[in-house]
Structures are given as structure tokens and as C-alpha cells.
Amino acid sequence: MNDKEIYKQKKLFKxxxxxxxxITFVVICVYPLLRILSVSIRPGDKLIxxxxxxxxxxxxxxxxxxxxxxxxxxxxxxxxxxITVATSFIGVxxxxxxxxxxxxxxxGGKKGGMILLLSTQMIPAGMLILPLFLMIMKLGLMNTYLGxxxxxxxxxxxxxxxxxxxxxxxxxxxLEEAALVDGTSQLGAxxxxxxxxxxxxxxxxxxxxxTTAWNEYLVARVxxxxxxxxxxxxxxxxxxxxxxxxxxxxxxxxxxxxIPVLMVFLYSSKWLISGLTLGxxxx
Amino acid sequence: MAEVxxxxxxxxxxENVILNGVDAEIRDHEFVVIVGPSxxxxxxxxxxxxxxxxxxxxEIYIDNVLVNNMHPSKRQIAMVFQDYALYPHMTVxxxxxxxxxxxxxxxxEIDQRVTEAANILQLTKLLGRMxxxxxxxxxxxxxxxxxxxxxxxxxxxxxxxxxxxxKLREEMRVEIxxxxxxxxxxxxxxxxxxxxxxxxxGRIVVMNRGIIQQVGSPIEVYRKPANLFVAGFIGSPTMxxxxxxxxxxDGKAVFQSEDLSIGVPGFxxxxxxxVDGREVVLGVRPDDVLVGGKASEHCSEKxxxxxxxxxxxxxxxxxxxxxxxxxxxxxxxxxxxxxPGSAVPFCLNYTNMHFFDxxxxxxxx
Numbered sequence: 153m154n155d156k157e158i159y160k161q162k163k164l165f166k167x168x169x170x171x172x173x174x175i176t177f178v179v180i181c182v183y184p185l186l187r188i189l190s191v192s193i194r195p196g197d198k199l200i201x202x203x204x205x206x207x208x209x210x211x212x213x214x215x216x217x218x219x220x221x222x223x224x225x226x227x228x229x230x231x232x233x234x235i236t237v238a239t240s241f242i243g244v245x246x247x248x249x250x251x252x253x254x255x256x257x258x259x260g261g262k263k264g265g266m267i268l269l270l271s272t273q274m275i276p277a278g279m280l281i282l283p284l285f286l287m288i289m290k291l292g293l294m295n296t297y298l299g300x301x302x303x304x305x306x307x308x309x310x311x312x313x314x315x316x317x318x319x320x321x322x323x324x325x326x327l328e329e330a331a332l333v334d335g336t337s338q339l340g341a342x343x344x345x346x347x348x349x350x351x352x353x354x355x356x357x358x359x360x361x362x363t364t365a366w367n368e369y370l371v372a373r374v375x376x377x378x379x380x381x382x383x384x385x386x387x388x389x390x391x392x393x394x395x396x397x398x399x400x401x402x403x404x405x406x407x408x409x410x411i412p413v414l415m416v417f418l419y420s421s422k423w424l425i426s427g428l429t430l431g432x433x434x435x
Numbered sequence: 436m437a438e439v440x441x442x443x444x445x446x447x448x449x450e451n452v453i454l455n456g457v458d459a460e461i462r463d464h465e466f467v468v469i470v471g472p473s474x475x476x477x478x479x480x481x482x483x484x485x486x487x488x489x490x491x492x493x494e495i496y497i498d499n500v501l502v503n504n505m506h507p508s509k510r511q512i513a514m515v516f517q518d519y520a521l522y523p524h525m526t527v528x529x530x531x532x533x534x535x536x537x538x539x540x541x542x543x544e545i546d547q548r549v550t551e552a553a554n555i556l557q558l559t560k561l562l563g564r565m566x567x568x569x570x571x572x573x574x575x576x577x578x579x580x581x582x583x584x585x586x587x588x589x590x591x592x593x594x595x596x597x598x599x600x601x602k603l604r605e606e607m608r609v610e611i612x613x614x615x616x617x618x619x620x621x622x623x624x625x626x627x628x629x630x631x632x633x634x635x636x637g638r639i640v641v642m643n644r645g646i647i648q649q650v651g652s653p654i655e656v657y658r659k660p661a662n663l664f665v666a667g668f669i670g671s672p673t674m675x676x677x678x679x680x681x682x683x684x685d686g687k688a689v690f691q692s693e694d695l696s697i698g699v700p701g702f703x704x705x706x707x708x709x710v711d712g713r714e715v716v717l718g719v720r721p722d723d724v725l726v727g728g729k730a731s732e733h734c735s736e737k738x739x740x741x742x743x744x745x746x747x748x749x750x751x752x753x754x755x756x757x758x759x760x761x762x763x764x765x766x767x768x769x770x771x772x773x774x775p776g777s778a779v780p781f782c783l784n785y786t787n788m789h790f791f792d793x794x795x796x797x798x799x800x
Contacts, residue, residue, distance in 0.1 A: 324518060327520050327522060329507075329520065330516060330581075331522075331533075332507045333485060333486075333487075333508065334533050334534035334537060334581075334585075335508035335537040
């Protein structure tokens with residue numbers, strides 16, 4: 153065996169090893185999703201079965217039909233969507249202007265403010281439940297969309313501000329200065345120049361807001377108490393009874409709620425990827 | 436077009452004085468180049484004129500209108516930035532028309548002005564491209580085009596060629612000179628490159644440490660530098676400086692340093708300045724060190740140096756000479772063909788000999 157063949161074999165071995173590792177992780181990642189799919193189309197409400205096939209014998213969409221017909225699932229989905237979209241837009245709007253101020257202006261407490269924002273992210277979400285509950289109750293916003301939107305928007309603000317500030321810092325100030333000379337106000341320069349250039353960071357902030365609000369359970373549990381106002385996270389738990397849980401419908405619901413997130417991710421993937429690499433190459 | 440006037444303009448960042456009472460006037464249709472080393476305050480002065488930097492004290496006038504507190508867009512200026520500052524999400528045409536669109540100018544007028552500027556700058560074929568699809572030189576032309584389209588009262592250029600390579604810089608320099616001839620506009624151009632200053636300017640403003648050192652035509656600044664700083668900053672290779680003392684012998688002034696003794700005629704140093712014992716600095720440009728020259732009424736007595744190194748630049752050659760501990764650079768025709776260590780006779784051209792007071796550093800002759 154000559155050197156060239158040894159080199160080829162080593163390269164092949166390395167290639168196989170890397171792929172084996174990747175496939176293992178993909179399987180670990182995808183397996184639960186496939187099991188949920190399997191449970192959702194399994195006849196009856198069996199969670200555990202000796203049948204390991206992905207598509208079980210007598211597969212049926214009955215659980216999906218029952219979920220949509222017999223429960224308020226569509227209403228819960230609509231509630232979630234409304235709260236999530238509103239949260240994402242409000243959160244990103246607030247964060248984009250706040251981050252601009254932190255990035256461009258000089259003011260007292262600027263550094264301290266950024267550290268304070270960061271420190272709020274270090275507190276476990278559960279610890280903020282009580283103060284949030286008290287605030288929303290005092291505002292008279294219990295069991296309302298607005299209460300949820302406010303709670304979600306403010307809780308994801310710090311992360312969004314940090315992401316956006318970091319991105320704004322990489323945009324040369326001369327662009328705004330050129331815009332000022334050309335005739336815009338400071339706000340105009342932000343709106344016409346900085347915002348259009350910040351789509352990668354804005355997309356990341358939007359996705360973060362969207363996924364956080366979409367999947368949130370704890371705050372919703374505290375703020376919402378009527379079944380009609382529930383988000384899907386609360387609604388699905390309605391299916392869990394004291395003696396019996398309707399696993400088929402539960403799994404069907406779990407499958408359906410991934411669709412909006414999947415769509416948002418697919419739509420914004422090109423911005424997301426460029427956003428994740430931001431800072432590595434000066435734009 | 437317009438006049439620009441700076442009156443006792445001062446800029447401080449905390450306790451650091453960046454500009455210290457700058458007074459200057461730029462006349463209508465004039466091309467003025469502000470030149471100086473990094474950190475001398477030239478860009479700050481330009482940015483204050485543009486309204487991008489606050490003025491600590493003093494006044495700035497454009498066309499006799501005080502603009503201290505006027506928004507940049509109201510000053511009727513256009514600025515070309517060092518890094519071009521093209522809007523990356525807009526095409527060349529959109530970049531050029533941005534200011535007019537903001538003003539809600541009629542579309543026909545916008546199109547006409549953009550086409551006109553594009554023709555001048557040979558950008559017609561690039562109007563639909565994005566800035567990232569352009570070369571450095573093309574981007575620079577778009578930045579200039581964006582300024583032209585606005586038809587401002589004053590054009591401001593902030594080191595516009597410093598990001599280009601040497602060849603492109605030369606080309607763009609010629610382009611800017613042509614553009615000035617065509618527009619006949621008031622232009623204020625900031626650079627640290629003395630070649631740009633010498634070749635483009637109608638008048639040069641030399642700055643150092645926030646103070647204007649000299650204002651004059653390129654030839655004035657080169658031939659009659661006001662002080663040691665200007666003499667050393669303008670000209671390449673830099674002027675030779677020799678520290679020494681004046682003495683009077685038989686009513687005639689003599690410059691004496693450790694290694695040289697040169698008679699100084701009255702037309703070089705006026706009698707009133709030729710004080711016995713005065714500490715002075717003699718300045719002579721490398722092309723006024725006349726190698727092989729003979730003593731005459733225009734050239735000093737013959738001196739002898741040793742050649743240390745020679746640098747061939749193509750058509751010219753720099754000779755690094757040593758007389759005792761004193762070092763001089765001479766610029767001669769190419770192919771001097773002498774080995775290092777060989778003796779080199781020379782004299783100093785009286786016509787372009789400069790004397791500076793050692794203490795005040797000001798020109799005395």
C-alpha cells in the first residue's frame with residue numbers, strides 16, 4: 153500500500169466517522185418528532201405500543217379530526233398566533249429603537265443600562281412570574297391578550313436589544329452622516345438607512361421573540377384562566393385528564409403547532425443564516 | 436457657489452483642544468486643500484463645517500450666513516466621505532438621487548441630474564448596480580456623483596482618495612482636477628497627502644496641532660514656508676535642516692554649524708535678521724543641494740561630503756550624504772554612478788535657502 157492509498161483510506165475513515173456522529177445526533181433529534189407523528193396517527197389512545205413501525209397498522213387521522221372538531225384547538229392556535237405575532241412586532245420595534253440609542257448616543261448610565269439588561273437574562277423565568285402577575289393584575293389585564301403581549305414583549309427585550317446593538321455597532325456612522333447631509337433627520341437616517349441594513353439582526357430578534365412567545369407556558373398559565381383565551385400550550389394540557397389522557401389528540405396538536413414556527417423559520421432562513429455569521433465579515 | 440468663513444473656531448473634547456481659534460476664509464469658486472498630519476484637526480474642521488460636529492466656540496459662515504446651529508441638510512453642502520459612505524442597499528442611481536428624492540424633486544429633474552452627473556463621471560452603465568458590485572475607484576466616483584447631483588454651494592472632500600491604491604489615486608486626482616475645472620465650484624478638500632495638496636489646490640491651508648500654520652498658494656507654501664513645521668511637512672524628500680549660529684565677519688553674515696561654514700548673502704537673509712550669535716536652523720531642499728555645483732553668486736562655497744547610500748527612483752536619484760556628523764539628502768539626475776564612500780563635492784543653492792529662528796521656529800529669511 154503506497155502513501156497515496158494510506159492517505160485516501162485515512163480520509164475515508166475520517167469522512168465516515170464524522171458522518172456517523174452527525175447521523176447519530178440527527179436521529180436523536182428527529183426520533184421524538186417521528187414518535188409523536190406515529191402516536192398521532194395510531195388508532196386508539198395508546199401512547200406505549202410494542203409496534204415500533206413509524207406508520208402503525210390501521211393508521212388514521214381520526215385524532216386530528218377529533219382535535220379540530222371536539223376541542224377549541226383552532227381558537228387556541230389563533231390566540232397563540234395573535235399574541236405571538238403582536239409580541240414579535242412590538243418587541244422588535246421597541247428593541248430596534250432602544251438598541252439604536254445604546255449604539256449611537258452618549259448618555260449617563262449607558263454602560264450600566266446594558267449590564268442591567270443583561271443581568272435580567274440571568275434570572276430564571278420562574279422567579280419573574282410573581283412580579284409579572286402582580287403588575288398585570290394591577291393593570292387590570294388579567295386574562296387578556298394585551299396582558300400577555302406586554303408580558304412577553306418586555307421579557308424578550310433585553311436579548312433583542314443586545315443583538316441589535318451589536319449589529320448597529322458594525323454599521324459605519326458615516327452612512328448616517330451622509331444621510332444627514334443629504335437631508336434626513338436623525339430618525340430619518342435610522343428609518344431609511346440603518347433599519348434596511350439591519351434585516352439579519354432584526355430577523356434574529358423577530359425569530360427569538362416569535363419562538364419564545366409561541367412556546368411559552370408559565371406566564372400564560374398565570375395570566376390566562378378562561379379556556380377561550382388559552383394559548384395552545386395551555387389548551388393541549390386541557391386534554392390531560394386525571395384518569396385518562398387523550399394521547400392521540402395531544403400528539404396531533406403537537407404536530408400541528410410546529411407548522412407556523414416551521415413556516416416562519418423557512419421563510420426567514422436566508423436572513424437567519426446571514427444573521428448568524430454577522431460580525432465575521434464587515435458588511 | 437459660496438464663500439466660507441471660520442472665525443475663532445475652537446473645538447475641545449473634554450480637556451483636549453483639537454482646534455484652537457481657527458480663522459480662515461475660503462473664497463467663492465476656490466479649491467482649498469487643508470493638509471496636515473493625522474490628528475491635526477483638519478477633518479474635525481471639515482465636519483464642523485458640515486454640521487456633523489458641534490462647535491465649542493467661534494463662528495462658521497457659509498455665504499455670510501451663520502451656520503453654527505444649522506442642520507447639515509440646510510447648509511447646502513455636499514460631502515464626499517473617506518470610506519465613500521454609499522448606501523449599500525441602494526443602487527448607484529438610488530444613491531445619487533437620494534437627496535433629491537428626500538426633497539421630493541420632480542422625477543424628470545431627478546433623472547436629468549443623475550444622467551448628467553453619470554455622464555460626467557462615466558457611470559452611465561453602472562447606474563443599476565449595487566455598491567458592492569463596484570470597484571474602489573467606481574465607488575469613489577459614485578460618492579462624488581452623489582455630491583454633484585445636489586448642486587451644493589460648497590463641496591467637502593474628506594480624504595477621498597486615501598482608500599485607493601497608488602495608481603488609482605493618481606487617476607482620481609486627475610479626475611477631481613478636471614471636475615473642478617468643469618464645475619468651477621467652491622471645494623474644501625482635506626488630505627494628509629501633500630502631493631494631492633500641491634497638485635489640486637488653488638490655496639493650501641497647512642495645519643498642525645489644531646492651529647493653522649500657513650495659508651498660501653502651493654508654490655508659496657513650498658518656496659516660502661512660514662515656519663519649520665511647514666518646511667518639513669511640504670516637499671518630498673523632506674527639507675534638509677542644519678542647526679547652527681549666525682556670526683558676523685566684515686559686515687557679512689556667516690552660518691556656522693559643527694560641520695559647515697557658509698557665507699550668507701544679503702538677499703538670502705536681511706541685515707535686520709542677521710544678528711551675531713543668533714541661533715538658527717538652515718533649511719535647504721534636496722533639489723537645492725547642487726552636487727558638482729561650483730561656488731557662484733547663486734551657490735554657496737564648495738563643500739565636500741561622503742556618499743552613504745543612493746536611491747534610484749527612475750528619472751531621479753536621492754543621494755544620502757554625510758559631512759562630519761551632519762546628514763543631507765541631495766536629489767540629482769538618475770545614474771549618478773558613484774560608489775558609497777566616495778567623495779561628493781556640492782554647493783547649496785542660495786536662491787532657495789531658508790533660515791528659521793531656532794526658538795520661535797518662524798521663518799526669518
